[in-house]
Amino acid sequence: xxxxxxxxxxxxxxxxxxxxxxxxxxxxxxxxxxxxxxxxxxxxxxxxxxxxxxxxxxxxxxxxxxxxxxxxxxxxxxxxxxxxxxxxxxxxxxxxxxxxxxxxxxxxxxxxxxxxxxxxxxxxxxxxxxxxxxxxxxxxxxxxxxxxxxxxxxxxxxxxxxxxxxxxxxxxxxxxxxxxxxxxxxxxxxxxxxxxxxxxxxxxxxxxxxxxxxxxxxxxxxxxxxxxxxxxxxxxxxxxxxxxxxxxxxxxxxxxxxxxxxxxxxxxxxxxxxxxxxxxxxxxxxxxxxxxxxxxxxxxxxxxxxxxxxxxxxxxxxxxxxxxxxxxxxxxxxxxxxx
Amino acid sequence: xxxxxxxxxxxxxxxxxxxxxxxxxxxxxxxxxxxxxxxxxxxxxxxxxxxxxxxxxxxxxxxxxxxxxxxxxxxxxxxxxxxxxxxxxxxxxxxxxxxxxxxxxxxxxxxxxxxxxxxxxxxxxxxxxxxxxxxxxxxxxxxxxxxxxxxxxxxxxxxxxxxxxxxxxxxxxxxxxxxxxxxxxxxxxxxxxxxxxxxxxxxxxxxxxxxxxxxxxxxxxxxxxxxxxxxxxxxxxxxxxxxxxxxxxxxxxxxxxxxxxxxxxxxxxxxxxxxxxxxxxxxxxxxxxxxxxxxxxxxxxxxxxxxxxxxxxxxxxxxxxxxxxxxxxxxxxxxxxxxxxxxxxxxxxxxxxxxxxxxxxxxxxxxxxxxxxxxxxxxxxxxxxxxxxxxxxxxxxxxxxxxxxxxxxxxxxxxxxxxxxxxxxxxxxxxxxxxxxxxxxxxxxxxxxxxxxxxxxxxxxxxxxxxxxxxxxxxxxxxxxxxxxxxxxxxxxxxxxxxxxxxxxxxxxxxxxxxxxxxxxxxxxxxxxxxxxxxxxxxxxxxxxxxx
Numbered sequence: 080x081x082x083x084x085x086x087x088x089x090x091x092x093x094x095x096x097x098x099x100x101x102x103x104x105x106x107x108x109x110x111x112x113x114x115x116x117x118x119x120x121x122x123x124x125x126x127x128x129x130x131x132x133x134x135x136x137x138x139x140x141x142x143x144x145x146x147x148x149x150x151x152x153x154x155x156x157x158x159x160x161x162x163x164x165x166x167x168x169x170x171x172x173x174x175x176x177x178x179x180x181x182x183x184x185x186x187x188x189x190x191x192x193x194x195x196x197x198x199x200x201x202x203x204x205x206x207x208x209x210x211x212x213x214x215x216x217x218x219x220x221x222x223x224x225x226x227x228x229x230x231x232x233x234x235x236x237x238x239x240x241x242x243x244x245x246x247x248x249x250x251x252x253x254x255x256x257x258x259x260x261x262x263x264x265x266x267x268x269x270x271x272x273x274x275x276x277x278x279x280x281x282x283x284x285x286x287x288x289x290x291x292x293x294x295x296x297x298x299x300x301x302x303x304x305x306x307x308x309x310x311x312x313x314x315x316x317x318x319x320x321x322x323x324x325x326x327x328x329x330x331x332x333x334x335x336x337x338x339x340x341x342x343x344x345x346x347x348x349x350x351x352x353x354x355x356x357x358x359x360x361x362x363x364x365x366x367x368x369x370x371x372x373x374x375x376x377x378x379x380x381x382x383x384x385x386x387x388x389x390x391x392x393x394x395x396x397x398x399x400x401x402x403x404x405x406x407x408x409x410x411x412x413x414x415x416x417x418x
Numbered sequence: 419x420x421x422x423x424x425x426x427x428x429x430x431x432x433x434x435x436x437x438x439x440x441x442x443x444x445x446x447x448x449x450x451x452x453x454x455x456x457x458x459x460x461x462x463x464x465x466x467x468x469x470x471x472x473x474x475x476x477x478x479x480x481x482x483x484x485x486x487x488x489x490x491x492x493x494x495x496x497x498x499x500x501x502x503x504x505x506x507x508x509x510x511x512x513x514x515x516x517x518x519x520x521x522x523x524x525x526x527x528x529x530x531x532x533x534x535x536x537x538x539x540x541x542x543x544x545x546x547x548x549x550x551x552x553x554x555x556x557x558x559x560x561x562x563x564x565x566x567x568x569x570x571x572x573x574x575x576x577x578x579x580x581x582x583x584x585x586x587x588x589x590x591x592x593x594x595x596x597x598x599x600x601x602x603x604x605x606x607x608x609x610x611x612x613x614x615x616x617x618x619x620x621x622x623x624x625x626x627x628x629x630x631x632x633x634x635x636x637x638x639x640x641x642x643x644x645x646x647x648x649x650x651x652x653x654x655x656x657x658x659x660x661x662x663x664x665x666x667x668x669x670x671x672x673x674x675x676x677x678x679x680x681x682x683x684x685x686x687x688x689x690x691x692x693x694x695x696x697x698x699x700x701x702x703x704x705x706x707x708x709x710x711x712x713x714x715x716x717x718x719x720x721x722x723x724x725x726x727x728x729x730x731x732x733x734x735x736x737x738x739x740x741x742x743x744x745x746x747x748x749x750x751x752x753x754x755x756x757x758x759x760x761x762x763x764x765x766x767x768x769x770x771x772x773x774x775x776x777x778x779x780x781x782x783x784x785x786x787x788x789x790x791x792x793x794x795x796x797x798x799x800x801x802x803x804x805x806x807x808x809x810x811x812x813x814x815x816x817x818x819x820x821x822x823x824x825x826x827x828x829x830x831x832x833x834x835x836x837x838x839x840x841x842x843x844x845x846x847x848x849x850x851x852x853x854x855x856x857x858x859x860x861x862x863x864x865x866x867x868x869x870x871x872x873x874x875x876x877x878x879x880x881x882x883x884x885x886x887x888x889x890x891x892x893x894x895x896x897x898x899x900x901x902x903x904x905x906x907x908x909x910x911x912x913x914x915x916x917x918x919x920x921x922x923x924x925x926x927x928x929x930x931x932x933x934x935x936x937x938x939x940x941x942x943x944x945x946x947x948x949x950x951x952x953x954x955x956x957x958x959x960x961x962x963x964x965x966x
Contacts, residue, residue, distance in 0.1 A: 313528070314525060314528040314529045315529050315530055315531040315532070317486070317523075317529075318521070318523055318529040318530070318531075319531070320484070320515075321479075321484060321515055321516065321520075322515065322516030322520075322521075322542060322543040322594075323513060323514070323515040323516035323517060323543050323546065323547075324542070324543075324546070328546075332534075333531050333533075336531075336533035337532060337533050410533075412532055412533055412578045412580065413532065413580050416577075416578050416580075416581060
């Protein structure tokens with residue numbers, strides 16, 4: 080209520096627009112803070128890229144010259160603002176790898192060039208998994224609430240709990256075993272090439288997408304079920320019952336519209352996981368996504384790439400949560416239609 | 419406008435025989451309705467009256483062939499228009515609900531779905547039944563809104579529940595019940611949550627529309643005066659059994675059972691008012707607001723004489739509870755000051771000394787939420803004894819016993835938890851907790867509103883006795899005029915954050931009245947079946963005198 084009243088005093092802008100703009104601003108601030116933490120924490124990691132590339136035996140002068148070439152000798156804040164300015168203009172700097180050992184000539188690639196195709200792959204896989212898992216989770220959640228405590232409800236609960244309880248790689252290997260090794264329906268490797276056609280990509284990413292679906296569907300399905308059941312004790316649900324509404328009408332028309340906020344929050348959380356947390360699945364299926372890129376960059380101390388990947392991950396989280404907030408706001412009639 | 423379903427007036431519509439309903443609690447089934455009969459004819463309105471736990475809502479729902487989760491109808495028969503509801507399948511009963519039998523719930527704010535527009539909810543069951551197209555049903559709904567005297571009847575249906583006031587929502591819900599032109603409507607305490615001034619209007623709309631469509635109704639309430647306006651006959655229930663039933667006038671003129679008479683017992687207390695000596699508390703031109711915007715208190719001045727009771731009356735939102743918060747320092751005034759025994763109190767609670775805190779105590783409406791459920795009565799009353807008086811060990815226990823006896827309970831209550839006490843007992847413990855601090859002034863905020871009539875009477879008598887014995891001063895916040903009559907010496911009438919009238923009880927409660935006081939007083943239902951009709955007639959004629 081406080082929020083509504085505050086907004087009412089705000090003037091002519093619709094309170095929902097105002098709130099969304101507020102959230103957007105807050106998201107940008109969060110992203111800025113993340114960039115700060117990210118940059119400084121990478122800086123405080125032990126070890127040195129110069130030494131790592133040139134080897135322990137390298138002369139101090141060589142290391143110093145190399146550091147100078149990369150700009151690592153500049154003060155921290157200067158480098159930070161240069162880096163941040165670059166990101167804002169779409170330039171994430173150049174990868175460290177490909178430098179140094181070759182001597183003078185610079186064969187290093189821009190981070191963005193490395194990242195872009197990987198990100199496209201990751202988003203493709205995430206979208207595949209989302210397109211399967213979100214409708215499936217909603218359907219299972221709603222039907223489980225509808226037939227609460229029935230055998231159906233219990234079976235769905237038990238099955239989804241089982242899939243979420245196994246480690247991802249185990250689920251992945253089970254699927255490979257079942258759908259690839261024995262039946263040869265899908266390929267076990269998803270090492271798609273950049274010029275693969277759309278349906279080939281779908282075919283190749285089927286197993287990793289299925290693995291991810293099995294991993295995230297339980298969480299979303301259980302929240303959908305719980306959010307609906309939580310509302311079933313409300314007086315307006317009893318009223319709907321006393322107005323002669325059928326069970327499915329009660330759930331779809333009277334409970335679900337009031338249950339979106341918690342459901343969408345969990346969906347956003349899981350979608351973010353699809354982008355950010357899939358490195359294990361990528362490794363199992365040899366899928367060229369951002370996760371693998373980041374792991375490789377960490378092992379070679381390729382700081383600009385690590386920072387680029389991390390910023391992408393942070394932005395994904397913030398964006399999806401913002402999206403969830405917006406849905407929560409516009410499904411709340413108190414905010415959408417102020418008094 | 420007649421209903422094709424309606425047969426002749428006078429035919430028996432609902433015949434419930436020997437209804438037994440079980441409720442599940444404490445791990446077992448208890449009988450909560452024990453063999454009650456109801457016979458209702460077409461066009462007849464029956465009042466079901468009783469205190470909480472009497473089983474009246476359960477019985478009302480049973481008339482729809484419906485039992486809440488945790489309840490079951492174990493025996494009896496329910497014949498609705500010649501058909502046995504209990505012999506039908508759940509689907510068949512569902513087809514009757516919201517079409518031939520409709521329900522109006524107590525809290526309209528909670529019973530409307532927050533996600534849908536009012537008109538969508540109004541026509542929902544009519545459209546599902548298919549007797550009217552959606553457009554026809556909506557046109558009819560707007561007409562019903564107009565009949566029920568809702569403001570902007572053509573557009574109010576496009577609003578969402580939170581955009582409409584409680585009294586209006588209750589009328590929209592009546593329209594929703596009426597939309598399918600049911601044969602029977604169950605009104606389940608539909609005006610209990612409303613202010614008296616709003617209640618009158620809602621009652622009038624309901625009465626008019628039920629008469630207009632010749633709809634039979636069961637009207638459930640705990641307020642005999644309200645049911646007297648609505649019902650042709652009244653059935654009194656207690657602990658799931660019929661105590662008495664009779665035609666309304668007969669019941670009011672000559673109740674047979676002692677219990678029935680006790681239902682209006684609070685109205686029988688009438689405190690002799692006393693003029694008084696020195697002023698213990700003075701609220702001096704106080705303004706207060708919650709978020710720095712609209713004033714909730716606007717230039718409020720109140721004087722409270724020592725050893726007497728000042729009642730603050732007004733409807734919800736009038737600022738009466740906020741006045742209490744300003745006095746106790748929970749909400750520091752933005753202007754003006756509060757003087758106690760002639761000395762200004764620091765505005766904020768935190769700045770007050772323990773001694774100042776001790777002298778002013780508070781008792782709340784919901785005794786349930788005002789006590790820590792994990793503390794025993796000993797902890798609850800013992801805490802202020804330690805905090806204010808530094809009593810420990812034996813001295814503390816002795817004082818504890820004295821207090822418990824003072825509130826007419828005994829030693830056996832001392833180690834109980836709040837959950838093991840009844841509503842009245844809980845409020846008594848809250849009184850003892852306030853007394854433990856040896857206060858001079860006690861602020862009672864709607865302390866009897868949540869209680870049944872008989873229990874209310876007990877609490878009020880206790881407070882009166884304590885006042886005499888301990889020379890206590892009370893500020894008594896209430897919206898109930900019967901309570902005011904029972905306990906006050908002086909009255910302060912509040913409206914929209916201002917004091918509109920204050921003075922001795924005899925002056926305030928006798929004419930001539932200022933406009934608002936008259937509205938407030940005339941809106942309190944009286945034990946006279948003609949009261950509402952008379953009042954509305956008087957008001958529509960613009961006459962200044964009411965039927966009294």
